Amino acid sequence: MKKRVVITGLGVVAPNGVGVTEFTDALREGKSGITFHQNLKDLNFSCQIGGVPNISEDLKSKYFTDLQLRGFNSSGILYGCIAGVDAWKDAGFNMNPESELDYYTGLIFGTGTSGVEKFREAIHGVDEGKVRRLGSTVVLQTMASGVSAYLSGMLGLGNQVTTNSSACTTGTEALLMGFDRIQNGKAKRMLVGSCSDDGPYIWGGFDAMRVMTYKHNNEPEKASRPMSATASGFVPGSGAGALVLESLESALERGTTIYAEVLGGEVNSGGQREGGTLTAPNPEAVKRCIKKAIENSGILSNDIEVINGHLTATTKDALEIENWTKALNRTGIDFPYVNSTKSMIGHCLAAAGAIECVASVIQLKEQFIAPNINCEDLHPEIEALIDSEKIPTEKIDLNFDVLAKASFGFGDVNACVVFKKFHL
């Protein structure tokens, strides 16, 4: 008998809100976290805007020791540790360097690349022949699993501790990997999530691909326009999301707050076949991923009431909606409500899946649908598929039970997870 898995803790560091309370308010209000960045302009970026969480020095020192902050220059690890520790505390545990090692809790915290600013420092040092003067933390900050290494040490986690990486699918994949482990009885709890660095060195490659919008540098809050007729590319973001997954029996035993249940999900790849490429999804694989997620969750496609899409504000948004309509076999007014958190925070890349899973769980727990900001001019190809009423541009309060969240990434990889309001 597979174990039921519930969510008992949340943590988030997003461009429009740090911490669950602030982020929840931002979601309700449709608050944009996108701002202009002079350094991007100075470096001749086409896209000079982005989403960067606001972290004060004071806040940093609540999570990191002075020693840990010496020579520290990895924004992804910073965001990941704050979100991870917050989720852990939210689940009713504490951060104590003397805590007993917990062999029943593991950690899967993903990222795309780690400590890119620190790596830059190190590369300059090495090229100047000063490798001996790099200091002791270059490896820890630049290894992909750096965030997992920092976090597991802060919390004393003794089950599997690792980092996954699957581009923009990373966070949703991490959640499903943790889910599998608990469902199969290999851990009681899994802290899962993902993070991404911010800044020119992580965003530059995307700017070079011309996939980021360059049309809204003077109006950053209007720039991220998923599903809009005037969508012209994504806006880069950064941050981290974290969730504590727990077996239902462990959560009930502890008498802790349950945010929602993870019913199931699916991860797959389109193998860069059937129209899929390194950068474009194979539509057949996307549909299969959604259908399998529904099947694995033991529900029917009609049970899905809300979708939190991947929906980045590129030309692929209409294709994504088309894939959903075909996978669910639902169109027009029969289609679920759909929103894109990216309209407020941009595309947080490797962190996107985790931040958006947190956003999904918040909306399910609080029973509202966050607005799609900047979608007052719905794309005609999308309007031909689903009723515009299903793409709210204002917050809606709604009693609902089931939300599906999907993430898709470069390399033609897909993940879809189904959350349900918790009922015993």
Place this chain on the structure above:
Amino acid sequence: MNKEELIPKLKTIIAPYVQDEEAFKFLSEDTDFVKDLKINSANLVDIILDIEDEFDIRLENEDMENMLDVKSAMQIINTKLDN
């Protein structure tokens, strides 16, 4: 540089890395960086770099291997300063 001058300078340098504050209060020539002060051995590298900056000297890999306690650190620094 005599002991009275050197020890305060060393204390300032190693303070951020110390994990046992009690032992740090009673720091003497015989205090061992790792065993007594519970400094993470990886941080010995950072202490070496900070010493280099403070005294404007260069420490080699062999110096680092020998720099295990306050006494050996003072000897190595003084040797470098005399050169």
